[in-house]
Amino acid sequence: MAIQKISESVYMGMCLEMGTPQQVASRRDIRDIAEMLRNNEMLNRPFTVMLSGSGREGFRLSGSDVDYMCWQNNHRVIWDFSQVQFYSTQEHAMILCDSSESPPGFTLLWLPLERASHGVISACVRMHGMLYISSSKYREVTCSMILSDSTPHGPCSSGLYNGELEYDNAHCFVSDFWPPSASSWINRCHAWPPPHVVNDIIRNGCHFVAIGHKSGNHTDNEWRISFSRAEYKLVYSMNHTQFLTYGLLKLFLKEIINNGLRDGDKLLCSYHIKTAVFWAIQQNALPHWHPNNLLLGFWVCFKLLLKWVYEGNCPNFFIPENNMFLNNTYGDAQRTLFKQLYRLYEKGIALLLHSPSISSYIINVLCNPRLTICTVEHSLISEVERDTDIFNEIFSNDATGPVDLRICRNYLHVVEQSIGLPLTQYHIVMLQKLTATVLQCIAFILHNLYTNTGLNKQLYIVDKMACHMLKIAARFGCVSDMLYIAVYYYKTFRYKEALSVIDITKVRLAQPYMMYDRHVDRERYTEAVGGQSLSTKMRQAVAQDITFNNDIFYINEIMPEQHSSKHNWPFLSIPPLVVLYMLEFLCSRHVDTMRAQRALDDLQILVHHDQGQLIPLLCRDISWEILGICQQITGDLQGALFLYQQSLRQNPFHKIQTATRQRHL
Structure with missing residues (x-):
């Protein structure tokens, strides 16, 4: 009974730290509708930009960076030549995957027609008499494309917005088709995620980010298959206890495991944590995820992570043959990490007392066993606090980017089309605000155009x-x-x-x-x-x-x-x-x-x-x-x-x- 009450107290604390179900839903809906409008094909923009990472998943954690993925709309990656039939080769540059010499989860990108944008061509190398897009060269070409002071960081260009907010921009390529190497994932989806989520994920294909496998034959030229879009859809399909378990593990990683370590010394990252949660849910490691067993869910995921470190194998959720520990978690580093995690494991749930964000919610129950914990949402956060969060989210997404009359007109057409969709209250208010912004832009653009006509x-x-x-x-x-x-x-x-x-x-x-x-x-x-x-x-x-x-x-x-x-x-x-x-x-x-x-x-x-x-x-x-x-x-x-x-x-x-x-x- 005590552990259940502590779980409920931590659940309450995590709702305050990470957001209540309604707050998280509003963040996702607002971002989704704003992005759907900006990336609509009617706007005919050359690039698509997608928020990814924890921000897209619904977290708003202080100190977190902002992750974006960006790709050219007139380039498409295919897995075999039969898929060319779905495109006009006059409008799209076709890129073919060649995974024959790459480790699982990685591939080479071949330009069979040797026709693409200038930036892509300038990042190409010749291998076996054919033209391949080099990931390392592409990183160099795109590093300062958005902000001039960006520096390379893994597959991304990174830096600080106005000296404060860290960002990671990953310039990548997109495929509308699901990777054949991830077909086993489809067959594993019996209980979770539900069929409609699986179908949606498969329909949206995957991406390729500019980084190769360190132990591969073509490290500087390979590309990693990215499932970022699939991952945020999986996080969306979690119930709130599962989402908060994921959040609790992120805090555990930041405030306990990696506390005080330099970036180069951190062997575990948030992606390993997310992968553990995905596997735990899909394997039904905990039959019921409720607020009163939040800590049990945390413990299940922690033990899975501990097992992976002991074995030196962290299987990618979509391509299990891709061992994500292969590059850095082995030998002495692996043994040291295992000892650190095992010492924490021996402490039991008391290890969370080392987390500044969580410890007070545990201590409150330990000091007052008769404390009544209420996990009903409206008792955790007031209407005013919720509204403040929602409106700040709306206003932070209330931007149309570069504008002209054509873009504004098409925006209004897209809004008109959206009215027929099943919309939540957050979708509606975001559409309202964006419509107001577009109308304001049109008014001033029109006046500027006709002022000097006479x-x-x-x-x-x-x-x-x-x-x-x-x-x-x-x-x-x-x-x-x-x-x-x-x-x-x-x-x-x-x-x-x-x-x-x-x-x-x-x-x-x-x-x-x-x-x-x-x-x-x-x-x-x-x-x-x-x-x-x-x-x-x-x-x-x-x-x-x-x-x-x-x-x-x-x-x-x-x-x-x-x-x-x-x-x-x-x-x-x-x-x-x-x-x-x-x-x-x-x-x-x-x-x-x-x-x-x-x-x-x-x-x-x-x-x-x-x-x-x-x-x-x-x-x-x-x-x-x-x-x-x-x-x-x-x-x-x-x-x-x-x-x-x-x-x-x-x-x-x-x-x-x-x-x-x-x-x-």
């Missing part, structure tokens, strides 16, 4: 359309989306209309229940919108940063900042109140100079005295910059100089330093 009738029609789209976007989106209407009115010299919108928005943003960047009065929020749909909550009680896409011209005053940022960053993200006061100042200069001074005073107080509540840390560079611009407009050059210097001292998130220094001079 055709008044055309401009009148476009203006009507733009205003209409911005008003629809404000009804679909969140409270702060009203400010795009004010920006447009200012851009088109309608200062009084802009100020009227600003007045309405100011009142709405000042409501005590307003949620912005995880800051919210929980009690007031619950009173105002508690129990209502996510769509209603977003429209009535949620604000987000105003995003100016650097491919689109909005207003003259910040054009230098957009140009400076565009070379390194896709957008400017500005706190709503900073935009509001800036617009109020700019508009009032033409109709009410006293009001303009009050708006400038309000902006100064906000920027100088905010403690991170209304101006997030990453938005401080652009906020100081905007205050400096407004100060310079009044003629106070000395005050503006100080403000530009302050902007340069902030985290350079928006990459606007070039513009700041030019203004500085």
Whole structure:
């Protein structure tokens, strides 16, 4: 009974650490629908980008890196020549697998027609008189393709976004067909995963990442077969106890096994952990996975991992002949790792007391055996906390990338098609927000296209359309989306209309229940919108940063900042109140100079005295910059100089330093 209660307590703790079932479901649904829209074939984009790793699986762990896979849409890998019939060789470069000289799980990629993109051709080598794509050369070619400061890391190009968030971008190739070497996996799927998941996985094929087997004959030229898409679908099919068992093992690896080790000394990685969980579930090692036997599930997986280390064999879940320990877990290193794990095994479940994230949930039960543990979801996390998590997830996925009218039009077509799909509430609210964003982009693009045509009738029609789209976007989106209407009115010299919108928005943003960047009065929020749909909550009680896409011209005053940022960053993200006061100042200069001074005073107080509540840390560079611009407009050059210097001292998130220094001079 004690171990069951401890399991329930750890389950509760893991829900707080990793997410409740609803939180995890919302993260997955939001990411899936956003990615489905961006990668839709109607957009005709040259590359597909897929989030992979723990972020795609539904984890949001502090300190974790972000993993992406990226591949060219006009290249396809096939397993035999008969599969060519499914493609137009005029539109697709065909790549043929040659696994005859490679270890299980690896292959060579042959270009039989010697026709592909310039980047692929430049990464080729000749072997046996034929052209093969070299994995090592391809890594060199693609390493700095997305970000110039990337460095090689395994099959990926790695680095830091803005010096903070670690990323791994794997440039790879895709096959629409399931690998013949993984056919045995299909036959093993009797109880788990269910048939519809198996069929979905097989339909989606696999990928090839640019790294060879260290003991193979062609290390520099081989490619590893990747099942990343299959893996996140398998994780999706887990129940929540299985998911949290996987999460608990990840914490166990990070905080106990690998604690204090340098990267080069870590023999076990998260992929080994995931593989152990997959095998344990499929082999029915624990018949029932419930919160009260979470620790038993952990123990089953740990023993399996211990067995693998003892034997020196970690079988890949899809291709068991691929021993993932073969390269580094053998000899003295293997024996040392086994001794370390066995010492932990001898401690029993008490070994988890060494985990800072988990120990308190065990100690609470040990110190108070009569403690009542409730694992019902709504008792673990409040509605406000859940909504905060959901809306931050939505806003972090609310980006369309490079835009033009064709892409925006196709986006709307894809959204229209999506309406007929079986959608969850998270899908719906994500579609709403993306639709609002696309309509805002179209409005400003249209106006920019027709402003200088000299055709008044055309401009009148476009203006009507733009205003209409911005008003629809404000009804679909969140409270702060009203400010795009004010920006447009200012851009088109309608200062009084802009100020009227600003007045309405100011009142709405000042409501005590307003949620912005995880800051919210929980009690007031619950009173105002508690129990209502996510769509209603977003429209009535949620604000987000105003995003100016650097491919689109909005207003003259910040054009230098957009140009400076565009070379390194896709957008400017500005706190709503900073935009509001800036617009109020700019508009009032033409109709009410006293009001303009009050708006400038309000902006100064906000920027100088905010403690991170209304101006997030990453938005401080652009906020100081905007205050400096407004100060310079009044003629106070000395005050503006100080403000530009302050902007340069902030985290350079928006990459606007070039513009700041030019203004500085």
